[in-house]
Amino acid sequence: MPFSTLGLGPALANAVREHAYAEPSEIQSAAIPAILAGHDVLASAQTGSGKTAAFCLPILEALQNRPRSAPRVVQALILVPTRELAVQVTETLRSLAEHLAHPVKLATLFGGVSINPQMMHLRGGADIVIATPGRLLDLIEHNALQISQVATLVLDEADRLLELGFAEELSRILSLLPGKRQNLFFSATVPPQVEALANGMLRDPLRIEILSTAIGAPDITQRAIVVDAKLRTQLLRHLIEDQKWTRVLVFVATKYAAELVAAKLRRLRINAEPFHGELSQGKRSQVLMDFKASRVKVVIATDVAARGIDISNLPVVVNYDLPRSSEDYTHRIGRTARAGESGIAVSFICSDAANQAHFRLIEQRQQKKIPREHIAGFEPSEQSIEISNTAAPAGDPNGGIKGKRPSKKDKLRALATPDE
Structure with a gap:
């Protein structure tokens, strides 16, 4: 037509x-x-x-x-x-x-x-x-x-x-x-x-x-990798190098995390820039221009980038921190596989029980089960494996965890923990 x-x-x-x-x-x-x-x-x-x-x-x-x-x-x-x-x-x-x-x-x-x-x-x-x-x-x-x-x-x-x-x-x-x-x-x-x-x-x-259908849905391969929180940056570096990702959009929970993770990647000789709402408009525009032109390889962004940013041929989106809701998850991963392209969306699933339960809730809301992966050299601790294998009580929409999400202070403390 x-x-x-x-x-x-x-x-x-x-x-x-x-x-x-x-x-x-x-x-x-x-x-x-x-x-x-x-x-x-x-x-x-x-x-x-x-x-x-x-x-x-x-x-x-x-x-x-x-x-x-x-x-x-x-x-x-x-x-x-x-x-x-x-x-x-x-x-x-x-x-x-x-x-x-x-x-x-x-x-x-x-x-x-x-x-x-x-x-x-x-x-x-x-x-x-x-x-x-x-x-x-x-x-x-x-x-x-x-x-x-x-x-x-x-x-x-x-x-x-x-x-x-x-x-x-x-x-x-x-x-x-x-x-x-x-x-x-x-x-x-x-x-x-x-x-x-x-x-x-x-x-x-x-x-x-x-509605998203098998024919009309974006061609996004979704992956969920279980990893201890302190190893996420090293795992991100490993995936970038091992998978030969050319450009990566990484989502984090706070502007503090965006600045911190970008700085850590630069110390690992990966060209990365933060992107969040407290940057000047000039800086935000420059980061996007450099990212689109492949002068910047990795952008570490808060959810300000989950809506309204259209980057053609963006191959990979990574949820370094999980989003607050299944709707935000949909918008985040929708930055890849646009206009008929294909893409990969990777989520890091950390060891705490609330993180595990929250991702199960995201799966339930999008009616899709994503197999958990362990990457050699970045296997979670035994405690993490035990938590990830714990089944939620039947009929519990919150994945068996209620009222135990970490506070903002807890999240900031976790983010401030130096990666090994």
Whole structure:
């Protein structure tokens, strides 16, 4: 099915061909006609399925058919949880709009950088605003823009917006928007808090759920390696060298761990950089550029990198620390095997009982059992093996462990333990 059959005009149909989109993905085939028809949409699909283009294309198409004004009026507002996702969405819009008859002015707004250049860019208005909630409200308070005439609101990664504590900001933003507008929710998962928000905002929405299937699921080989916590960095080095991994994205729990593990790898003569929310925007952008260009081999990241970072041909993702939830696990491993590629996701399973139980819960939620591996030279202690082989009581959704997850202090102490 070509894109032209979805209701897109010749200019955008040509644009997608130029960007090597052979045919629409399942989420695009379902969402684009519905959005062009004016429906509210609640869409969920796996990472790497083409959700961004699914809302960008109809927004651009509708914009071409609306009357122009001077100064420009914000027609579409796309809210995202992170700077990186804001940049990615902007890049997608810019590339698709490159050959449109009417130029489109985009405004990308996020914190962590000076507000003044963003205020200057907003002079004369903008057609589409891509923003994180906090910086958007800052600019509204500075009278740099108005959103009272927005025709389309998009919440991209809606679950992450709520998870990161943006509920209050979202409420303030919604109060400034016109009551009559189109609302689009896109995410890889739809937990209860997103469902509740959707029920309060969306009007008779079209619900689109693209389930992972054996055919449509990303081609990710998942591995789980049991190892003592103090040997994780040495094991990571061994795997990088033994498996000849060219680029590796490693997830850790805290910015402290990101800095610590990156420093340890550099001492082992592996080119590694940390990536977390407290780095400057310039540094974060530089790390991503160097990683994409293979000037950096390993990036040690907090979950700020689990959403919105699209790195083509990324072969391996490693969970040095396990994620907090099965949803975060899905987003982490979804950084590999994108756009039809294949990839490997490796999780380090440590010796403590809570870690073992938590990974069993992740397995249950994704309905997939991952065999435990032991790597020669990095075998866990006898205590670890005993814990890993202990079966959870039948029917226990928490894997037999309740109320015994380590505290933040416990985790920091474990991370601070020098690797042998």
